[in-house]
Amino acid sequence: MSVALITVIATLLILLLIGAPVVMAIGTAAMSYFLVQPDMLSNLIMYAHRMFTGMDSFIYICIPLFMISGELMGRTGLMDRIVSFCRIFVGRLRGGIAYVTILASMIFGCISGSGLACIAALGPIEISMMKEEGYKKEFAAALTATAAIQGPVIPPSIPAVMFAGLASVSVGSMFTGCLVPGILLGVAQMIVVAIMAKKYGFPKSDVHYSKKEALQIILNSFGAIFMVLIVLGGILSGVFTATEASAIAVVYVLLLDILMSHKLKAADIWAALKSTAKGSTSIFLIIGFSSVISWILAMESVPIMISNWCTAANISPYLLLFIFNVFCLFNGMWISDSAQLVLFAPIFVPIFSSMGVSPVHIGVVMVVNVMIGMLTPPFGMALYTTASVSGCDLKKIVKASLPFTAVCAAILFIVTYCPTLTIALPQFLGYTT
Known part of the structure; x- marks a missing residue:
């Protein structure tokens, strides 16, 4: 391992440990290689070139488009209708509102593809x-x-889109591969709620709907639910690509407001554009800077060294998957979901592929991993965002979230060692896995 590579790793770790922004830490660490490695300072143009080429992918266009569709949906008042729709089915159970929270988040996730957008809109x-x-x-x-x-x-999942671009697999195969694990996460959380509801005597909702009222709520929320069917149905049937679906989603929300809600003003659209610009800019900068570090790791033959080490140590795919999960969960405490995908997918996908592990399977495992990382402090962006929305102390949120984080980790390992859960549906629909 060269001195320059050690400098890159040390710079990245130190900046993350002292609390520097992730974008700054990754960008500075990448720059340190060109300053320390002999003869690389004269090739500094490669820094800009690799950064641009890392972001220059048609697939990535759907990231800001899915984000803005979620932002606009949150400003149309349709979130209340989604919540009411969920209350019809699970609201009368003990702990009903907790079930509603999980189910509504699942539905909104099918619209925005972003966890933070879900917290901001529904929280x-x-x-x-x-x-x-x-x-x-x-x-x-x-x-x-x-x-x-x-x-x-x-699906539609922004992390899945990113992995598809990094690993050169189809977005459709990633979306269908993520579908069952995503549902399992929701079901597992509902099981935790059911246990806690019985143990702590969670309240039952006293809201009752007549058949006429229930029908009216379903009709009012049909516009939002139908958007999910359009986006997923169009992608999975091959009618349009994920990028085209994201553009259709934006147009659909605008038409839905014009025809039904009449709530979007020019100021709301401008606010949604600004919020999307901030969020997508951060993602694209992380992609760009991380692409430089991925190139550096390839230049230093790190993937080959790891592969040779696995071969020499006679490590089985099962053990390596376990090590990989622990590695990603630990990194989730310090590194954002986007950064983990861009940094580690180019390294580990070829290694797992050489062992016979499906790229789609390892992609789904990575996506679930980095999402759990949003719940692990000190980084834990989902925790920080929720603390900001709720006004609750962060430490109390972390403590209360432990049962749910634990069951999510259990689902991760079930998905890891049951590849059928991730590749059966893509294969059934004719995707290459």
Whole structure:
């Protein structure tokens, strides 16, 4: 391992440990290689070139488009209708509002593909409803945070889109591969709620709907639900690509507001554009800077060294998958989901592929991994976002979220060692895995 590579790794770790922004840490670490490695300073243009080529992918266009569709949906008032729609089916159970939170997050995740957008749009509604029915604020905030991570696993998934671009696999295969694990995460969280509801006597909702009222709620929420069918149905049937679907989603939300809601003003659209610009800019900068580091690791033959080490140590794919999961979960404490995907997918996908592990399977495992990383402090962006939305102390949210984080980790390992859960549906639909 060269001195320059050691410098890159040390710079990245030190900056992350002292709390530097992830974008700054990755960009500075990448630059340190050109300053330390002999003869690389004269090739500094490669820094800009690799950064640009890392972001220059047609697939990535759908990232800001899915984000803005979620932003616009949150400003049309349709979130209340989605919540009401969910209450019809699970609201009368003991702990019903907790179930509603999970189910609504699953549905909204199918619209935005972003966990943080889900927290921002649904969090105030869900937390307020749970507090009104007697739930502790920290529990309401913790459930909102953990329920949001399944949204980016269920398609359309921004992390899945990123992995598809990095590993050169089809977006459709990643979307269908993520579908079952995403649903399993939601089901597992509901099981935790059911156990806690019985143990702690969670309240039952006293809201009852007549058949006429239930039908009216379903009709009112049909526009939002139909968007999910359009996006997923179009992609999975091959009618349009993920990028085209994201553009259609934006147009659909605007038409839905014009025909039904009439709530979007020019100021709302401008605010949605600004929010999307900030969020997508951060993602694209992380992709660009991480691409430089991935190129550096390839230049230093790191993937070959890891592959040779695995061969020499006679490590089985099962053991390597376990090590990989622990590695990603640990890194989730310090590195964002986007950065982990861009940094490690180019290294580990070829290694696992040489061992006979499907790229789609390892991609789904990575996506679930980095989403759980949103719940692990000190980085834990889902926790910080929920703390900001709820006004609850971060430490209390972390403590209350532990049962849900634990069950999500259990689902991760089930998905890891049951590849059928990730590749059976793509194969059935004719995708290459």
